[in-house]
Amino acid sequence: MSSTTPAGTDTSTDTYKIAVIGAGGKMGMRVSNNLVKTAHTVWYVENSPAGQERTLAAGRELTDAPTAVADADIVVLAVPDLALGPVTADLVPQLKPGAIVLTLDPAAAYAGLLTTRDDVVQAVAHPCHPSIFLQRQTPEEWADTFGGIAAPQDAIAAVESDDPGHKAIVEATVRAIYAPVIDVHFVTIKQLAQLEPTLVETVACMIGALLNEALEETINTMGVPAAAARSILYGHTQVALANGLRGDNPFSDACLIAMDYGRESIIKDDWKKIFRDDELDKNLARMLHLPAITR
Numbered sequence: 001m002s003s004t005t006p007a008g009t010d011t012s013t014d015t016y017k018i019a020v021i022g023a024g025g026k027m028g029m030r031v032s033n034n035l036v037k038t039a040h041t042v043w044y045v046e047n048s049p050a051g052q053e054r055t056l057a058a059g060r061e062l063t064d065a066p067t068a069v070a071d072a073d074i075v076v077l078a079v080p081d082l083a084l085g086p087v088t089a090d091l092v093p094q095l096k097p098g099a100i101v102l103t104l105d106p107a108a109a110y111a112g113l114l115t116t117r118d119d120v121v122q123a124v125a126h127p128c129h130p131s132i133f134l135q136r137q138t139p140e141e142w143a144d145t146f147g148g149i150a151a152p153q154d155a156i157a158a159v160e161s162d163d164p165g166h167k168a169i170v171e172a173t174v175r176a177i178y179a180p181v182i183d184v185h186f187v188t189i190k191q192l193a194q195l196e197p198t199l200v201e202t203v204a205c206m207i208g209a210l211l212n213e214a215l216e217e218t219i220n221t222m223g224v225p226a227a228a229a230r231s232i233l234y235g236h237t238q239v240a241l242a243n244g245l246r247g248d249n250p251f252s253d254a255c256l257i258a259m260d261y262g263r264e265s266i267i268k269d270d271w272k273k274i275f276r277d278d279e280l281d282k283n284l285a286r287m288l289h290l291p292a293i294t295r
């Protein structure tokens with residue numbers, strides 16, 4: 001299920017009370033820079049001196065956590081994944097009934113590390129980042145590869161509640177913090193973990209880093225001029241993604257033979273095991289620096 005508006009348009013006129021915990025971190029600054037442009041009531045909480053300095057330098061006031069969360073409709077936890085256990089243990093008991101706790105990554109929620117309450121809703125949202133196929137119009141949109149500044153992107157959300165009111169608050173918050181947002185796709189927390197890390201970090205980001213390693217090898221070991229290697233790789237990467245993901249053109253017969261050689265040489269036969277539940281748990285345990293996931 002997804003909800004669509006024209007790029008960057010938030011059709012909701014409802015305003016909410018939002019607490020941002022970790023407001024001076026990387027995501028905290030990104031979401032706060034967008035929340036200040038909305039009519040929502042927002043409290044900013046940050047406990048490190050450097051993060052407090054960044055928050056104040058951006059012209060935002062700091063609030064202590066108990067004050068910020070006491071009346072919040074939704075609490076955005078922009079703290080490191082490893083801090084989510086202790087932070088939820090501290091804050092969740094202080095929330096009003098019906099409040100929503102929103103984390104920005106599914107790992108800790110799926111691993112069962114968060115303190116929960118029957119009358120507090122758990123939610124997770126992750127930005128999709130602007131699509132490689134987005135029809136960017138302006139230099140600002142071209143420059144915004146992460147999203148949340150100028151280039152429209154989708155977002156994925158999971159809300160552990162059947163109450164449409166809770167979903168509406170999460171969607172409004174997600175549209176605000178990751179603006180401009182086109183679609184918000186609703187999935188389960190487990191599906192969000194199957195998307196991120198498995199699909200997009202374990203596979204897509206790994207392949208991005210592998211491309212760079214191959215480029216370095218071509219330049220440094222094989223001695224091919226760097227400008228030539230970069231130029232042909234960047235262009236062919238676009239063709240590989242456009243043909244591979246969207247079927248823009250068929251790969252040539254010779255290319256298909258070279259691709260088979262690459263698959264046989266580089267990919268393990270059982271690679272799709274990464275989508276199994278036990279492998280997802282292994283992946284998450286490594287990411288969360290835990291010996292195992294014991295949900």
Ligand SMILES: NC(=O)c1ccc[n+]([C@@H]2O[C@H](COP(=O)([O-])OP(=O)(O)OC[C@H]3O[C@@H](n4cnc5c(N)ncnc54)[C@H](O)[C@@H]3O)[C@@H](O)[C@H]2O)c1
Nearest residue numbers: 022024025026027028046047048051078079080081104105
């Ligand atoms: N960085 C990314 O690109 C990215 C993208 C999507 C989602 N996320 C998710 O966003 C969340 C935050 O990640 P980040 O990269 O912004 O982390 P970060 O380390 O850059 O920032 C975390 C901030 O939280 C603060 N903090 C820690 N404990 C706190 C507490 N108890 N009270 C108040 N402030 C506290 C820290 O001082 C720091 O400023 C994580 O769940 C991460 O998985 C990150």
